[in-house]
Amino acid sequence: MDYFTVGVVVFPGSNCDRDVSWALEGCLDIRTKYLWHESSDLSDVDAIVLPGGFSYGDYLRCGAIARFSPLINALDDFVKSGRRVLGICNGFQILTEAGFLPGALTSNKNLNFICDDVELDIVSSKGGWFNDGGKKQTIKLPIAHGEGRYHCDSDTLKKLVDNELIALRYKKNPNGSSFDIAGITNEKGNVLGLMPHPERACDEAIGGTDGLFTLKSLILK
Amino acid sequence: MDQFAVKVFVRLRPSVLDPAGEATKSASIKLGAEGIKSLRIGKMIEVKIEGNGENEVREKIDLLCDRLFANTVIEDYEYSLEKL
Numbered sequence: 001m002d003y004f005t006v007g008v009v010v011f012p013g014s015n016c017d018r019d020v021s022w023a024l025e026g027c028l029d030i031r032t033k034y035l036w037h038e039s040s041d042l043s044d045v046d047a048i049v050l051p052g053g054f055s056y057g058d059y060l061r062c063g064a065i066a067r068f069s070p071l072i073n074a075l076d077d078f079v080k081s082g083r084r085v086l087g088i089c090n091g092f093q094i095l096t097e098a099g100f101l102p103g104a105l106t107s108n109k110n111l112n113f114i115c116d117d118v119e120l121d122i123v124s125s126k127g128g129w130f131n132d133g134g135k136k137q138t139i140k141l142p143i144a145h146g147e148g149r150y151h152c153d154s155d156t157l158k159k160l161v162d163n164e165l166i167a168l169r170y171k172k173n174p175n176g177s178s179f180d181i182a183g184i185t186n187e188k189g190n191v192l193g194l195m196p197h198p199e200r201a202c203d204e205a206i207g208g209t210d211g212l213f214t215l216k217s218l219i220l221k
Numbered sequence: 222m223d224q225f226a227v228k229v230f231v232r233l234r235p236s237v238l239d240p241a242g243e244a245t246k247s248a249s250i251k252l253g254a255e256g257i258k259s260l261r262i263g264k265m266i267e268v269k270i271e272g273n274g275e276n277e278v279r280e281k282i283d284l285l286c287d288r289l290f291a292n293t294v295i296e297d298y299e300y301s302l303e304k305l
Contacts, residue, residue, distance in 0.1 A: 060289070060290070061292055064289065064292065068289075096294075097292065102294075103294060104292050104294040104295045106233075106237065106295055107240055107241060108240065109238060109240055110240065111240045111241065111244055149238075151237060151294070151295055152294065153236075153294075176238065176240075
């Protein structure tokens with residue numbers, strides 16, 4: 001493998017796959033490859049992004065059907081190998097449904113589909129997804145979701161807090177998420193799920209560059 | 222092989238806020254319905270399924286409920302089963 005390649009997974013109903021690819025290739029010069037959800041061969045990618053959208057029309061629950069795709073079945077070994085997986089919005093929902101991350105995402109408290117920029121506190125630098133040399137503790141990223149209310153039981157929340165697995169918290173909770181949670185990692189730190197869209201904040205021309213660091217960190221070992 | 226009609230009910234756990242239920246409760250009150258103390262929305266899934274007896278079918282339905290029909294982090298389920 002000559003170039004570090006990020007696999008961008010495409011489900012029927014994904015709609016942020018091209019945005020992610022554009023941000024990685026156009027803004028960061030990182031090579032990408034689209035991975036159709038029926039593929040289970042992950043041998044030629046070094047990291048994976050599960051993009052936003054409405055996989056399988058969000059039928060039953062967000063991410064519930066996507067979880068059974070051959071690609072998600074193959075993801076277990078990929079994650080165990082220590083390679084990095086980033087789930088954005090619907091990708092985060094899929095990661096919780098598939099059990100890679102704890103908790104669940106359900107309908108926003110106010111039932112609105114919220115499309116807005118939000119301020120986020122970087123809580124943990126686990127996995128190095130947001131660690132910008134300690135310079136910036138608050139970032140601004142866009143959100144666009146109807147079902148982004150993170151929910152978990154109190155034992156899980158304690159575990160998230162104790163093990164520093166909460167990556168991002170909303171400064172002003174938009175959707176009723178438990179503990180203002182906007183993003184979490186697994187214990188190893190190589191899997192991050194978040195509701196905000198870093199790929200939509202990669203160029204000043206579209207309102208900010210606070211998402212660049214997270215996408216760039218896909219190449220970390 | 223026996224055939225069964227199964228009705229699965231999936232509900233948000235009592236501890237999980239149900240905004241759609243709250244909105245529907247609010248609309249119900251606007252309609253003039255009195256005395257509504259609580260209103261929560263769930264899903265009902267109808268399955269026709271074959272198997273060697275009720276126990277085998279229950280095993281299959283339990284698996285479906287646990288792994289697919291419900292997300293047990295936020296939802297509970299129950300089902301009724303009728304031999305056809």
